[in-house]
């Protein structure tokens with residue numbers, strides 16, 4: 001009987017610890033975001049519907065693609081791969097690339113790519129094609145050869161709250177955006193209180209990079225109107241701008257941030273309560289023995 005009681009309490013403690021650990025994970029996930037300098041922050045992912053079979057040639061080639069990108073990313077910020085192309089088993093062919101943001105150090109680039117490799121299989125398990133964008137790097141693979149093909153498709157956009165009637169802000173923003181369109185590869189720009197940067201895939205010519213960014217900038221203006229901060233990601237390039245200080249004060253940046261914080265606090269408090277309740281019930285049991 002006593003033994004039963006004890007193992008019962010132990011089970012409860014384990015359960016409570018697990019629960020609070022999960023809540024801790026959940027709340028820390030919610031609080032990590034906002035700063036443009038944190039390379040590993042998730043932006044978007046896309047997965048094919050089609051899945052490959054475990055143990056297939058495709059899986060073998062995917063694993064060698066992953067190790068190739070990780071080792072290459074400590075040397076260069078962009079690389080592309082065609083694995084199994086022209087081999088006897090075309091089912092396993094993989095085309096893929098990675099691109100680090102142009103201002104990352106080689107070490108930061110390889111850390112970011114390694115983090116992408118670890119995440120892409122979790123976000124898109126067994127996918128025949130997948131892409132993942134983190135703050136600091138982009139990783140993509142497909143079964144079909146997409147390398148070097150023009151792609152202005154919109155992958156992701158995010159627009160913040162609007163700025164009202166601030167002529168100076170819009171003038172500065174337009175300066176930044178037109179400067180970004182002249183990027184060849186990677187470019188940072190600022191004007192007054194507006195900052196921004198743009199990035200193209202490493203295999204684009206200067207002319208193709210500019211025309212991709214012209215499209216991205218057009219979409220930023222059309223889709224995000226008068227946003228204080230916005231980003232648009234196309235197939236081969238992206239452009240972002242923000243009002244200075246925007247990312248330093250995540251509490252002010254949007255209602256979503258506030259909601260996220262509140263949920264994180266509630267989750268933390270609930271986690272604490274769960275532990276407390278179990279401890280109290282144990283104390284009562286040992287006192288009543």
Ligand SMILES: *[C@@H]1O[C@H](CO)[C@@H](O)[C@H](O)[C@H]1NC(C)=O
Nearest residue numbers: 081082083085086095145147
């Ligand atoms: C794949 O192989 C074909 C035929 O050999 C070749 O024309 C093509 O350029 C290769 N693609 C890549 C990305 O290497």
